[in-house]
Amino acid sequence: MTTMKTAPTATLARAAALVPLLALAACAGSQRFGGGPVTNQPSYGQPALPSAPPISSAPVTSEPLPPPGGYPAASAPPAGAPLPGPEDPFFDPSVGGAAQGQPLPQAGQQPEQLRGGGGQIATLGQSPTTAPRPASRDNMVGGWTAREATGGSCRVQLSSTPALDLYRASSSGCANKDLQKISAWDFRDGEVYLYQQGGTVAARLRSSGSGALDGAVTKSGASLSMSR
Numbered sequence: 120m121t122t123m124k125t126a127p128t129a130t131l132a133r134a135a136a137l138v139p140l141l142a143l144a145a146c147a148g149s150q151r152f153g154g155g156p157v158t159n160q161p162s163y164g165q166p167a168l169p170s171a172p173p174i175s176s177a178p179v180t181s182e183p184l185p186p187p188g189g190y191p192a193a194s195a196p197p198a199g200a201p202l203p204g205p206e207d208p209f210f211d212p213s214v215g216g217a218a219q220g221q222p223l224p225q226a227g228q229q230p231e232q233l234r235g236g237g238g239q240i241a242t243l244g245q246s247p248t249t250a251p252r253p254a255s256r257d258n259m260v261g262g263w264t265a266r267e268a269t270g271g272s273c274r275v276q277l278s279s280t281p282a283l284d285l286y287r288a289s290s291s292g293c294a295n296k297d298l299q300k301i302s303a304w305d306f307r308d309g310e311v312y313l314y315q316q317g318g319t320v321a322a323r324l325r326s327s328g329s330g331a332l333d334g335a336v337t338k339s340g341a342s343l344s345m346s347r
Contacts, residue, residue, distance in 0.1 A: 254326040256286075256306040261347070263332070267295055268341035275313070275345060277304050285314060297321045297338055310334075311345075 263275045273293035280287045285303035293299050300315040301322075311332055313322040322343050324334030331346040 254306075254309055259304075259306055259311055263345040263347065265290070265293065265298065265343060265345045267293065267298070267343060268336075269294060273298065275301065277311075288313060295336060295339075295341070297336055298343075 257279075259277055260279045261277060263277065264272055265275045266272050271294045274291045275293075275298070276289045276291075278287040278289075282303050285305045288301050288304040290298050290301045297315065298313075298321060301313050302316045303314040305312045305314070309325060311324045311326075311334075312320055313324075315321045320337045322334055322336045324332035324343065324345060327333050331344060333342075333344045335342050
C-alpha cells in the first residue's frame with residue numbers, strides 16, 4: 120500500500136517543477152510576438168555609421184571686384200601708384216605692366232609715344248599730302264603762265280569780275296595774236312573758254328588733274344597749256 124501512494128506523489132512533484140518553466144516560456148513568447156516596439160540591432164559584421172551634423176546656411180554677402188593688380192577694393196593702391204611686384208602677396212602677373220611695377224595710365228592720359236634711338240618720335244604711315252582740288256570756276260580764278268606751241272610763254276589773268284554773261288580776262292607777253300586779244304573767259308563742262316573781243320572763242324583748255332590746263336588755240340589748232 121505504501122508503494123502505490125509514493126508513485127503519484129513523485130509525478131505531482133515533477134509537474135510542479137515544470138510549471139515555472141512553462142510560465143517563463145509563455146512570457147518570452149508574448150514579448151516576441153506582441154505589439155511592443157521593435158528596434159534594429161546593429162549588425163556585428165558592419166560598424167554603425169555616425170549621424171551627420173546639421174547643416175547651417177551662412178549669410179550671403181557681396182563684395183566689389185578688385186581693381187587691376189589683384190588688390191581687394193579696401194586695399195587698392197591710390198591712382199597713379201605702381202602696381203604690386205612679384206614680392207607682393209596680391210601680385211597678379213596677368214595684368215600688363217604689373218610684373219615690372221609700372222603704373223597704369225590714368226583717365227584722360229595719353230599713351231607714351233614711341234621714340235627712336237636718337238630720341239625722335241616715330242610716326243606710322245605716310246605724311247598727309249594735299250589732294251588736288253576739283254576743277255571749278257572758283258579754282259580757275261587767278262594768274263596763269265601760258266606756254267605756246269612755239270616754246271614761248273606769257274601771262275593770262277582770269278578775273279572773278281563779271282562781264283555780261285562771262286568773266287573778265289587779260290593777257291600780256293603772248294606771241295600768238297589770238298591770245299593777245301583775250302578779254303573774257305568762262306568755265307563750262309570742265310573746260311576753260313578764252314574769248315576775244317566780240318565773243319569769238321580764242322582757245323579751249325581742260326584740267327589735266329595735276330592743276331594744269333591743256334588745250335589748243337581754236338583758229339590755228341596750236342597746242343596751249345597753262346599752269347600756276
